[in-house]
Amino acid sequence: MKARIVTALAVAALAGCQSNSTVELVPQQTKHISQGVYLVEFSFAQHFSQQADLLEKVVGDYCQTGENLEAVALHWHHSMESWMALQGQERGPQTALEQSWNVQFWPDKKNTTGRKMSALLRQSNPNWRAEDIATQSVTVQGLGALEWLIYDSASDFKTNRNTCQLGLAISENLANNANTIARAWQTNPWLELSEKDWDSEYIALLSNQLDYSMKKLSRPLAKVGKPRAYFAESWRSGTSMLNLRQNIAALELLYLADGRGLDARLRQLDKASLADRITEQFQLTLNTWPMDHSLFELLQSKEGYRTVLAQFNKLERLNYLIHEEVAIELGVVIGFNATDGD
């Protein structure tokens, strides 16, 4: 019961309380075994859509008045944080999964985003619309493109009306895509699954997202002593570590699913010890998460590198518990082609 209340509060906290212009969507009510997880996903998607709407609004205001760039940056960051709950998903409604790649392109070691954004700006089209953006490369469609506009030194977002209009079109396209995702989650996509199939799907869901988060650390960490900091997700804004904390917090919510998730399932199966170890690992990881926001900066020093590596090891432990111990207990194999193809 305690876990249920705490989780409900945490969902509300993660979902935020800001007003928004999004039509309130209603989740499907079912008695399926997946319903607890589905409701968490629904709230994540709804929240992301709300944040993307707000971002579009503040970009519009900024382009009109030229004032309050800080609000644009803040709402970009809120959108990014809310996206972390859905990032790396490979299981869920097809329509939502189709949009993931449009929301964010990563990793981008070769600065494809910068090159494609610069190419768009050279077209000097003063009337960019969301529909135009939707047909462009994924690198200019989503959160990474907006980060480039707001933070990159090559961007003249602050001084050029046409660039601002491009930013507005991108933020509108992002809001449209976020809305598509939220609408897709109005229906529980797992109703056909048996209990056994659901076990596989659920663990794959957690595992895919955790794996994605781990890649966000392992790619920039690269080889010891030779980090590749430009692999960091949000190196321009210096917020990669904040993003990752949100990833893990969201993953914990999915694991608990308001008392109807994997934690409860393990306890039902008399595997309380394993469930305890997982919740403790989540807590340890979150409680010791560095205060530094920028992974890029951390990787500039040996001490910072060690700090990041320590966090990566905590995620690796979490991955072991879910991917190995839980999967063995429940007799499931996760994405066996995806992780071990030929």
Place this chain on the structure above:
Amino acid sequence: MLQMVTDNTRRTLLKVALFGAAMPILPFGCASMAASKPALIGCALNGRDRYSVVVADQQGKAIRQLPLPSRGHGIAINATRGHAVAFARRPGTYFMVFDFHSGEVVQLRRAAGHRHYYGHGVYSNDGELLFVTEGERSTSRGIIGVYDVTNHYEKVAEFTGFGLGPHEVIAMPDGKLVIGVGGVHTDGRTPLNLNSMQPSLSYLSATGELIEQQTLLDNRLSIRHLAHDGDNTVLCGQQYRGQPEEYPSLLAMHQAGGQLTPLEAEPEQWARFNHYIASIAASKDWILATSPPGNCYGIWSKQSGKLVELASLPDASGVVARQGVFSISSGAGSVVTQSQPGDKSSIFTSIPWDNHWSAIS
């Protein structure tokens, strides 16, 4: 330790040989069995460390399954005889021939001690011979094992001289064999020669003479999976073994005597495929390729060579084309049917399908 693994494998092989032949095959769905006609065959997972080959109807619904000693990979089909072959995943220790109508195991053939299978094979067009990709364990020297179907699948020849690490072999309508030669020397599944690997698309005559060998500009593109369009165009899918931030084209088209032509997509679109193509199929107008690590598949226009659709599919696995319609399987259990870009439907089969499907034609 190695000895124990070998003994276990031997015991499992024996078990499959005995039980596969003697036990009735367990159906997945009894109700629809009578009306179902075998149309698709693929390997699958039955739980942790339990593997099978599944005969399914045209929608991908299982009709029967046979247990396999270890994880399977590709399938060869001989519709005339009603035989199918499941090949063990590389480094494979067996291939299993079975009757796809009855489920009876015809033969379980083990690799010789110094050899292994690479996971694929194909029947000759007349169904008299079975060609299998094999390798020498110590060197990865590529071999096409030739087995006489009419004489209890006795090995009658070996074709060599095309390179290291052959993966898939297909038979062209004119009887030529085409081999995706990966070029990688492996110890088990560990690559040993990534700096000097020499992949190729190799054409052999039906009697084993090397008649053409094509290479890609980037030797880190290991040529692995193949398909042809029913005519004379070969498609090959690559695994990229180079720098992780590079996203080269992973698919190429080829016609005998010509150059390999890479299919086109933007680097950020290739990025989605995560450096790996698993299965390919082609219809008259379209080419479809899956990527399990990318959880996606793409459709290219055969005429323009350009990507026209990039679709999400968790653990996207096998694909076949029949009468212009693609059937795509998934390790997550769904099956997508798609005739052209944008026009698709899907069902959930509850079977964790492995990398490849073959169609009974």
